[in-house]
Amino acid sequence: MKAPYAYDSVCILGPTACGKTALACALADEVQGEIISADSRQVYRGMDIGTGKDLSEYVVNGRSIPYHLIDIRDAGEKYNLYEYQHDFHEAFSAVCDRGRLPVICGGSGLYIEAVLKGFRLFDVAPNPELRRRLQHHSLEELTRLLRSYKELHNTTDVDSVQRAIRAIEIAEYTSRMPADRQEFEGLNSLIVGVEVDRDTRRQRISSRLEARFAQGMLDEVQGLLDRGIQSDDLIYYGLEYKFLTRHLLGEISYRQMFDELEIAIHQFAKRQMTWFRGMERRGLKIHWLPWEMPTDEKLGFIAQHIAPGC
Numbered sequence: 001m002k003a004p005y006a007y008d009s010v011c012i013l014g015p016t017a018c019g020k021t022a023l024a025c026a027l028a029d030e031v032q033g034e035i036i037s038a039d040s041r042q043v044y045r046g047m048d049i050g051t052g053k054d055l056s057e058y059v060v061n062g063r064s065i066p067y068h069l070i071d072i073r074d075a076g077e078k079y080n081l082y083e084y085q086h087d088f089h090e091a092f093s094a095v096c097d098r099g100r101l102p103v104i105c106g107g108s109g110l111y112i113e114a115v116l117k118g119f120r121l122f123d124v125a126p127n128p129e130l131r132r133r134l135q136h137h138s139l140e141e142l143t144r145l146l147r148s149y150k151e152l153h154n155t156t157d158v159d160s161v162q163r164a165i166r167a168i169e170i171a172e173y174t175s176r177m178p179a180d181r182q183e184f185e186g187l188n189s190l191i192v193g194v195e196v197d198r199d200t201r202r203q204r205i206s207s208r209l210e211a212r213f214a215q216g217m218l219d220e221v222q223g224l225l226d227r228g229i230q231s232d233d234l235i236y237y238g239l240e241y242k243f244l245t246r247h248l249l250g251e252i253s254y255r256q257m258f259d260e261l262e263i264a265i266h267q268f269a270k271r272q273m274t275w276f277r278g279m280e281r282r283g284l285k286i287h288w289l290p291w292e293m294p295t296d297e298k299l300g301f302i303a304q305h306i307a308p309g310c
Contacts, residue, residue, distance in 0.1 A: 005031075005306040007190040009092070011104040012114055013038070013276060014194035015269040021057050023194060024105035026295050027302060029060035031103075034095045035067040036088060038106025038115070041237055041260050042252040043084075044075045046224060049217040050240035052208075068095070075302050076229040078236070082121045084111050089184055101306075104189065109275030116284060118186040124173045134165050142168065149175060162236060183240040191284060192298075193276060206264050213258075218244055239264055 010033075012024040028035055035058070037043075039049040039124070068091035073079050080126055092115075095102045106112060114121070134142065142164035149171035196204065202304045221244040224234060234245040241260060245256035282309075289298050 004308055005101060006308055007188050007189055007191040008308050009102040009104055010302060010306060011038075011112060011116065011189045011191045013109070013191065013286070014106075015196065015201060015272040015276075016052070016105060016107055016265065017201065017208050017269070018194040018196045020105055020107070020194045021054055023177070023192075023280045023295060024103050025057050025065045026062050028065045028103045029063055030299055030303075031101045033065075033101035033103045034098075035065055036091050036095065036102050036104050037067060037069040038088075038104050038108050038112045039070075040108040040111055041219075042070045042106075043073045043079050044077070044237075045071045045073065046075045046227075047218050047220070047237070049212050049215050049242065050244070051091070052212075061105070066100075075102045075224055075227075076233045077232075080122050081111060081114055081119075084113055085121055085184060087118065087280065088115050092187075093213065100280070107272050109272060113275075113279050113282075113284070115184075116187050116189055116191070118147055122170070122174055122182065127169050127172070130169055130172060131165055131206040136207060137161075137219075139164060146171060154203055160238075162237070163234075173185065190302065191286045192302060193286045193288045194291050201269055202266055205269060208263060209258075209265065212240070218248070221245055224247055239268060 010027060011067070013025070014020040017155060020101060023037055027033065042053050044051070053070060055070075058067055069084070069087055072087065088111075090200050092102050099169040104112065104115070113119070122200045130241060134145075137145075139161050146164060146168050149168070164210065221234065221241060224241075225231060225248060234241040236242075243252070243257045243264065246252050249255060252260070265299055276286060287301070289301060
């Protein structure tokens with residue numbers, strides 16, 4: 001497959017544990033492309049096992065696939081959608097300037113939709129007065145307040161008081177901004193989703209979770225705490241880092257940690273699919289391919305669609 005292509009990029013998306021990274025890397029090897037990650041937690045250095053970086057998958061046929069937006073921030077920092085959009089376009093332009101095809105890969109639906117559609121975003125500074133006013137409100141009260149600003153497509157905005165207050169802070173700031181031209185244009189991307197049935201997805205998630213504990217995920221989180229990263233910051237990242245930190249703090253047992261985390265990841269995968277279906281309703285065409293389809297057939301489908309003149 002040779003450039004130029006019918007699209008400016010290919011986006012590989014899907015729920016956790018569906019095999020999208022392996023497909024994206026195989027595609028990048030086939031077209032001499034480069035991966036641009038669309039994962040909101042893989043940006044953090046030292047958070048490897050829990051975020052599923054699986055960097056060994058970025059070596060295909062003895063070639064290391066170039067990747068971007070992985071390991072670009074220190075653990076403990078707060079990275080946001082505004083920063084991602086700017087970092088993405090810097091990486092996207094660099095890949096295009098090298099004559100390579102950008103292959104966007106990830107499961108963070110909001111991040112993906114933001115760059116595909118060119119969302120109009122703002123760099124919102126903390127509002128101490130607003131935070132003081134909201135700090136004693138319950139999560140339920142904060143959720144109702146946030147709904148008064150916008151429809152809650154992104155339910156991770158309200159999975160903790162801290163996240164809800166930040167979401168309200170952004171919504172309040174945005175509501176006062178004039179409706180001017182968006183900073184970035186949307187992309188003309190071929191969007192390919194890897195679809196896996198519910199039972200298989202659950203089985204793959206459970207198996208992968210067990211494998212990550214065997215790989216030392218608990219030691220990874222303990223090491224982050226030992227480096228001085230605050231427990232609240234790790235809990236903020238959610239899922240693996242939330243439950244493992246709570247266990248290491250003595251708040252929950254190992255069994256409770258494992259069981260609750262497993263349930264949370266299954267729920268997360270369901271929310272991912274809900275977001276992707278919402279993207280389709282909001283006008284983005286996703287070509288869904290079954291996860292069990294052989295990789296060569298998936299690559300053939302993509303090659304057919306990105307060929308010039310399609």
